[in-house]
Each structure stands twice: as structure tokens, then as C-alpha cells.
Amino acid sequence: MGIFSRLSWFFKHQWKQYLIGVVALILVAICNVIPPRIIGNVVDSVSNKNMTVRFLVINMVTLFIVAIVQYLLRFLWQKMIYGSSYVLERDLRSRLFHHFMKMDKTFYQKWRTGDLMAHATNDIDAVRDVAGPGILTLADSLITGLSMILAMGMFVNWKMTLMAVLPLLLLAVMANVLGNKIHVAFRDSQAAFSSINNKTQESVVGIKVLKALGQETEDEADFDRYVDKNIKANKRSYRLDAMFDPLTTLIMGISYTLTIIFGGLAVLQQRITIGQLVSFITYMAELMWPMYAVGSLFNLLERGSASYDRISDLLNEKSSVVKTKDSFTTVPSGLLDFQIDSFSYPDDKKIALHDVDFKLRPGQTLGIVGPTGGGKSTIISLLMRDFDHYQGFINVGKVDIRKYDLNSYLDTIGYVPQTNFLFSTDIRDNVRFANIDATQEEVEQASFVADLDADIKQMPDGYDTQVGELGVSLSGGQKQRLAIARAILSNPKLLILDDSLSAVDSKTERHIESRIAKNRQQGTTIIAASRLSSVEDADEIIVVEDGTIVEKGTHQELLHQAGWYADTYNLQARNEQLEGRLNNEK
Numbered sequence: 130m131g132i133f134s135r136l137s138w139f140f141k142h143q144w145k146q147y148l149i150g151v152v153a154l155i156l157v158a159i160c161n162v163i164p165p166r167i168i169g170n171v172v173d174s175v176s177n178k179n180m181t182v183r184f185l186v187i188n189m190v191t192l193f194i195v196a197i198v199q200y201l202l203r204f205l206w207q208k209m210i211y212g213s214s215y216v217l218e219r220d221l222r223s224r225l226f227h228h229f230m231k232m233d234k235t236f237y238q239k240w241r242t243g244d245l246m247a248h249a250t251n252d253i254d255a256v257r258d259v260a261g262p263g264i265l266t267l268a269d270s271l272i273t274g275l276s277m278i279l280a281m282g283m284f285v286n287w288k289m290t291l292m293a294v295l296p297l298l299l300l301a302v303m304a305n306v307l308g309n310k311i312h313v314a315f316r317d318s319q320a321a322f323s324s325i326n327n328k329t330q331e332s333v334v335g336i337k338v339l340k341a342l343g344q345e346t347e348d349e350a351d352f353d354r355y356v357d358k359n360i361k362a363n364k365r366s367y368r369l370d371a372m373f374d375p376l377t378t379l380i381m382g383i384s385y386t387l388t389i390i391f392g393g394l395a396v397l398q399q400r401i402t403i404g405q406l407v408s409f410i411t412y413m414a415e416l417m418w419p420m421y422a423v424g425s426l427f428n429l430l431e432r433g434s435a436s437y438d439r440i441s442d443l444l445n446e447k448s449s450v451v452k453t454k455d456s457f458t459t460v461p462s463g464l465l466d467f468q469i470d471s472f473s474y475p476d477d478k479k480i481a482l483h484d485v486d487f488k489l490r491p492g493q494t495l496g497i498v499g500p501t502g503g504g505k506s507t508i509i510s511l512l513m514r515d516f517d518h519y520q521g522f523i524n525v526g527k528v529d530i531r532k533y534d535l536n537s538y539l540d541t542i543g544y545v546p547q548t549n550f551l552f553s554t555d556i557r558d559n560v561r562f563a564n565i566d567a568t569q570e571e572v573e574q575a576s577f578v579a580d581l582d583a584d585i586k587q588m589p590d591g592y593d594t595q596v597g598e599l600g601v602s603l604s605g606g607q608k609q610r611l612a613i614a615r616a617i618l619s620n621p622k623l624l625i626l627d628d629s630l631s632a633v634d635s636k637t638e639r640h641i642e643s644r645i646a647k648n649r650q651q652g653t654t655i656i657a658a659s660r661l662s663s664v665e666d667a668d669e670i671i672v673v674e675d676g677t678i679v680e681k682g683t684h685q686e687l688l689h690q691a692g693w694y695a696d697t698y699n700l701q702a703r704n705e706q707l708e709g710r711l712n713n714e715k
């Protein structure tokens with residue numbers, strides 16, 4: 130029942146709808162009291178042999194009117210109560226989605242996609258059922274139950290009523306005993322469902338790798354293990370739940386037996402009439418449904434409560450990137466001043482970056498290179514405000530980037546990540562994703578800079594070509610160039626290329642870079658790369674190793690320093706020459 134108080138914020142908001150719904154339910158319950166009474170009266174008039182046509186007609190017309198009124202009232206409560214539960218569903222769904230949009234990188238490292246999807250679908254459905262069928266069952270069983278008990282007492286006999294309903298207390302005891310166990314079982318069952326979701330999502334996304342490594346059979350077996358775990362959790366929750374319904378039948382059986390014994394005696398001793406006993410038994414039959422409803426209500430509430438816990442856990446996660454009050458919404462073009470004294474990833478004691486500083490004026494290009502795992506992407510992560518907790522500062526136009534409104538700040542950046550993401554729509558919409566009103570000419574110009582225009586024009590549908598889910602119909606190099614065109618189109622103040630040309634050959638890469646340089650004379654560009662030829666023309670190059678800058682300068686200066694840069698550059702140049710020679714020989 131605790132779930133009702135935890136959802137009280139919603140019930141307060143929708144109190145009018147619920148009030149109308151519950152009043153309609155009460156009226157339906159009052160209507161329910163009438164037919165057994167009429168039946169009892171008719172039976173008595175038959176046994177007393179004083180039945181008249183007029184009496185019969187009046188009673189039949191009353192029954193008919195009661196049926197029509199009940200129809201209308203039932204329609205009303207369904208509309209009010211079920212309608213409100215869909216409002217809760219919409220509210221929770223949009224809260225969760227907004228929350229997902231707000232969360233930072235750490236959140237997405239902690240929670241897996243399949244898990245988040247299970248929360249957004251299965252768990253929300255379970256909570257919605259509390260606000261719809263849950264409220265209905267609770268109100269209906271309480272109202273019907275109480276009205277039947279009142280009618281049995283008032284119209285027949287209080288002693289008999291007390292005796293008939295006393296065994297029902299056993300149900301309350303059982304509910305208390307099973308409550309916590311069912312809650313835990315449902316929580317496990319929902320968690321197991323999340324794992325299946327994760328597994329399915331991972332296998333479908335990684336299907337190419339699975340097939341290439343011939344791991345389909347192993348993966349199927351792995352999937353079956355997840356399903357078995359889920360089934361086991363479900364079985365446990367249904368086993369606990371199944372202890373409830375038979376108990377209801379047993380208790381009702383006891384009540385009926387007591388009624389027949391003591392009711393029969395009462396008739397024989399002429400304390401009640403046969404008609405009253407028939408009414409009493411009909412009322413008891415009406416009591417059956419609320420009793421069974423308690424069982425399903427119990428199931429529904431515990432499931433909803435376990436799901437609400439899971440949703441609340443997600444909603445309580447805080448993003449480490451927080452909005453400051455009075456944040457600046459205008460981000461000027463100005464000096465980028467990067468001075469990080471120290472930074473560690475959340476929940477990681479190791480220092481990922483320390484003593485990294487550089488300055489970049491608008492129009493300049495910075496190259497970031499270094500051995501793998503050195504810290505290139507971490508520098509970019511801080512620039513992208515994936516994390517705001519570090520010692521030091523990053524200023525743009527003399528203002529700390531943490532003081533800018535996050536969206537306004539990110540709007541000024543064009544970021545092309547190592548692994549790019551394409552949406553399953555056509556090429557044109559993918560290019561103009563951040564600027565959906567861009568003209569065809571602008572789309573073509575951006576694609577030209579990214580050296581993609583010629584490729585697209587060769588495709589039968591040109592810019593209308595559908596890229597397929599996750600861009601599966603494009604080559605790796607085409608996907609990278611499309612992501613660059615997308616970033617170029619928004620004409621960002623800061624363009625960040627994070628090893629984003631690794632899938633194109635070095636000649637095409639130089640070609641694209643010289644076009645980018647020509648196109649972006651006012652903008653700042655940062656290129657992180659493992660291939661050093663990518664940063665040759667940069668105004669400044671930093672070599673990052675073990676989280677700090679170990680070399681700094683222009684291409685020529687670094688070659689003269691005879692350190693990691695010079696060694697790696699010479700090695701890569703020799704490899705390229707060798708590859709070129711081998712290609713010519715072929």
C-alpha cells in the first residue's frame with residue numbers, strides 16, 4: 130500500500146478525476162445492493178403466495194433502470210480512473226526521457242541501454258497499472274465489500290454477517306506475511322527482464338562481430354541463460370502470488386458453510402425469512418469478487434512498487450555537470466585558455482590529466498597527439514563538459530566554461546567523435562542534423578569540404594539515400610566524412626576532430642584538412658590524431674603521454690626535439706612509403 134503514498138504527488142494533481150471516478154464507483158456499489166433485495170422480496174412474495182402483476186412489473190422496471198444507471202456510471206469511472214493512469218504514464222515517460230537527456234557520461238557508463246529501455250517501458254507500465262487498475266480494484270473492492278457487508282447486516286442479520294466475514298481476516302494476515310517477499314521477487318524479476326533487454330540489444334548491435342567470430346551458438350546459449358534466470362525470477366513471484374487465490378476460495382468456502390448452517394437454523398427458528406437467507410447468500414456471492422480482487426490488487430501493487438523503486442533510483446541519479454544560476458547564454462569567440470592542474474575520472478583515484486595547459490586564438494589549429502591511452506580524448510571530454518570537476522580552469526573569452534549555460538556552450542562546438550553516430554534517415558538529414566533548416570547548397574558545400582559530395586552524387590538516390598540503421602549502408606570512411614560534414618555545416622566556433630579521419634587514407638585526409646583550414650579562417654580547430662601527418666599543419670602540437678604534455682611546438686620544432694613525436698613521425702612516414710611502394714608494385 131506504500132506505493133499509494135509515494136504516488137501521492139500524482140493523486141494530488143489528479144484529485145478531481147479520481148474523486149469523480151470513486152463517487153461513480155460508490156454509486157455503482159449502491160446500485161449493486163438493489164437487485165439482491167428485489168430478488169429476496171420476489172422470493173418472499175412467491176413463498177407467501179401474495180405476488181401481484183403490479184408488484185412484479187415495478188420490481189422488473191426498477192431492475193432495468195438500475196442496469197442502465199450502472200452502465201453509465203461504469204463508463205464514467207473507467208474514463209476518469211484509467212484516463213488518469215495514462216496521464217501518469219506520459220508524465221513518467223517524459224520525466225525519464227528528459228532525465229536521460231540531462232545526464233552525463235558517468236551515468237551512461239553505469240547504466241546500460243537495455244536496462245534504461247526496460248525502465249522506460251516495462252517499469253512504467255507496472256506503475257501505470259497502480260494508478261489505473263490498482264486504484265480501481267482497491268476502491269471497488271472496498272466499496273463493494275463494505276456495502277455488501279452493510280446490506281447483509283442491515284437487511285438480514287448482524288450476527289450472521291459478523292460470522293460470515295470473520296474468516297476474511299485471514300486474508301489480511303496472509304497479505305502481510307507475503308508482502309515483502311513478493312516485493313523482492315518482483316524487483317528481481319524486473320531486474321532479470323532488464324538483463325534480457327541488455328543482452329538482446331548488445332547481440333543485435335554486435336551481430337556482425339558475433340558472426341565474424343562464429344560465436345552465434347555460444348551467444349544463443351548465453352541468451353538462454355538470461356531467459357532461464359528471468360523465468361526463475363518470474364516463477365518465484367507467481368508462486369508467491371499463487372498462494373493467495375486458493376486461500377480466497379478456501380476462506381469463502383468457510384464463510385458459505387457457516388452461512389448455510391447458521392442461516393438454515395435461523396430460518397427454521399423463524400428469526401429470518403427464506404427470502405432474507407436468499408438475499409444474504411446473493412450478497413455473499415457479490416462479496417466473492419472483492420475478495421478475489423484483493424489477490425490481484427496485491428500482485429499489482431507489489432509489482433508497481435518494485436518498478437517505482439527502480440524508476441526512482443534512476444531519477445535520483447544526479448549529473449555531475451550542473452547548471453549554475455545566472456549562467457551566460459552567449460559564448461563569444463575569444464581566446465581558449467586551457468589550464469588543467471589535475472583531473473581524475475569519477476570513482477577512479479588515478480590522475481588521468483595533470484598540468485596540461487595551452488592557449489588557442491580564433492583561427493588557430495591545435496594538434497593533440499601521443500601514445501595510446503595518453504589522455505587525448507580526456508582533454509576533449511573536458512572541453513565538451515562531460516565532466517566539470519577538475520582543478521584548474523578552461524576559459525573561453527576570459528570566462529570559465531562552467532559558467533556558460535551548457536546547451537549554449539555546446540552549440541558553439543562542432544564535435545566529430547572517434548566512433549560517429551548516424552541516424553536512420555537519409556544522407557541530407559544526417560548532414561543537416563544540427564541545422565535542419567540548412568539549404569541544399571549549404572549541405573553540398575559542407576559535404577564538399579568533407580570530400581563526401583562526389584561520393585554522394587554517384588549514389589543512385591544522391592542526398593536522398595537512406596543510410597540504414599547506424600549507417601550500415603555506408604563505408605567506414607564515408608561515415609566519418611559524413612560526420613565531419615555535419616560538424617562543418619553548423620559553422621562552429623570550435624571544431625573538434627577526435628581521431629575522426631582514421632578510416633580514410635592519408636592523401637584524402639590532407640585534402641580534407643586543407644579544405645577545412647580554408648573554410649574555417651575565423652574558427653578554432655582541435656585535431657586529436659594517432660596519425661601524425663594529420664596535425665602537420667597545426668599552429669601548435671602537443672604530445673600527451675601519461676596524462677600530461679611531454680612535448681609542445683610546431684611540426685618543425687617537434688622534429689628537431691628528437692623525442693616521441695620525431696620518432697613516431699619518421700616511423701609512420703617510412704611505413705607509408707613502404708605501403709605506397711607495395712601498392713605500386715601490385
Ligand SMILES: Nc1ncnc2c1ncn2[C@@H]1O[C@H](COP(=O)(O)OP(=O)(O)OP(=O)(O)O)[C@@H](O)[C@H]1O
Pocket residue numbers: 238474475477481499500501502503504505506507508659
Ligand atoms: N571513463 C573513464 N573512466 C575511467 N578511466 C578512463 C575513462 N576514460 C579513459 N580513462 C583512462 O584515462 C586514460 C586516458 O585515456 P584517453 O582515452 O584520454 O586516452 P587517449 O590518448 O585518447 O587514447 P587513444 O589514443 O587510445 O584513444 C587511460 O588510462 C584510460 O584508461
